[in-house]
Amino acid sequence: MNNSNTVNATTDTASAIANGNWWGNTVDDLITAPNTWGNVTVDNWLFLNVTANPTEIYVGKNSVITVDLKHITDAQGSISEADEYELHDCDLEVVDVVGGSVNETSVSFTNGSADINYLAEEMGNGSLTINLLGLDFTFNFVINISSLYVHADDIYVGQNATVYANLPSDATGNVTITLNDENYTLYWIQEKVILQLVIWLLEIIQFMDIMAVMI
Missing domain, CATH: 2.60.40.10 (Immunoglobulins)
Known part of the structure; x- marks a missing residue:
C-alpha cells in the first residue's frame, strides 16, 4: 500500500x-x-x-x-x-x-x-x-516591492551633490532618479550595489524632490 x-x-x-x-x-x-x-x-x-x-x-x-x-x-x-x-x-x-x-x-x-x-x-x-x-x-x-533606498549627503549651492541608491545584491537594470523634474541615470561604482549621481547645483533649492525607479 x-x-x-x-x-x-x-x-x-x-x-x-x-x-x-x-x-x-x-x-x-x-x-x-x-x-x-x-x-x-x-x-x-x-x-x-x-x-x-x-x-x-x-x-x-x-x-x-x-x-x-x-x-x-x-x-x-x-x-x-x-x-x-x-x-x-x-x-x-x-x-x-x-x-x-x-x-x-x-x-x-x-x-x-x-x-x-x-x-x-x-x-x-x-x-x-x-x-x-x-x-x-x-x-x-x-x-x-523591491528594496530600493535613496539618500543624499548635505547639499550646498555651487558644490557637487551625491545621491545614493542602495539596491538588493541581485538587482538588474538601470535606476533613474528624478530631481526637480530632471531625470538622471545612476551608474555602478566599484562593483558594489551602491549607485552614485553627481549633480552641479547652480541655485538654491529649498525643497528637493527625489524619486527613484527601477527600469
Missing part, C-alpha cells in the same frame, strides 16, 4: 503496513496521522511541501514555486527524505492565482515534484491554489 492517495486505510483480515503514502498532509497538518481501521499500521507518511526560489517574492520578478512530496514525517514531526518510495507521475493543476500570473495551469508532477513559474504583479498578499490527485490546496505568501 505504498504511494496511495487514499484518505482512510482499512483491512478486515490480514494485517497491512501503509508507510510512505500521502494522505493529504501538508506542512500545516504535518503530524496529523491518517485514520485507520483494522490491522493497518501507519508509522510515517508523505507531506506536501511548497518552496519558492528566490525565497523572497518581489513585484515584477519571476519566482519558481516548487511543490513536492519528497519528504516523510511521523507523529513526532521527524522529517527525512523519501528516497525509498517510488512516486507515480501525474498532472498538477493550478486552479487559482492571486497577486500575479503563471505561464502554465497544468504542470507535470514528475518524480515527486513540480515547478510552477509565477510572476508577481501586485504588492501585498498572494496565493496559489493547486489541485493534486483530486485534492485542492491553497498556499499563501507575501509579495514585496
Whole structure:
C-alpha cells in the first residue's frame, strides 16, 4: 500500500503496513496521522511541501514555486527524505492565482515534484491554489516591492551633490532618479550595489524632490 492517495486505510483480515503514502498532509497538518481501521499500521507518511526560489517574492520578478512530496514525517514531526518510495507521475493543476500570473495551469508532477513559474504583479498578499490527485490546496505568501533606498549627503549651492541608491545584491537594470523634474541615470561604482549621481547645483533649492525607479 505504498504511494496511495487514499484518505482512510482499512483491512478486515490480514494485517497491512501503509508507510510512505500521502494522505493529504501538508506542512500545516504535518503530524496529523491518517485514520485507520483494522490491522493497518501507519508509522510515517508523505507531506506536501511548497518552496519558492528566490525565497523572497518581489513585484515584477519571476519566482519558481516548487511543490513536492519528497519528504516523510511521523507523529513526532521527524522529517527525512523519501528516497525509498517510488512516486507515480501525474498532472498538477493550478486552479487559482492571486497577486500575479503563471505561464502554465497544468504542470507535470514528475518524480515527486513540480515547478510552477509565477510572476508577481501586485504588492501585498498572494496565493496559489493547486489541485493534486483530486485534492485542492491553497498556499499563501507575501509579495514585496523591491528594496530600493535613496539618500543624499548635505547639499550646498555651487558644490557637487551625491545621491545614493542602495539596491538588493541581485538587482538588474538601470535606476533613474528624478530631481526637480530632471531625470538622471545612476551608474555602478566599484562593483558594489551602491549607485552614485553627481549633480552641479547652480541655485538654491529649498525643497528637493527625489524619486527613484527601477527600469
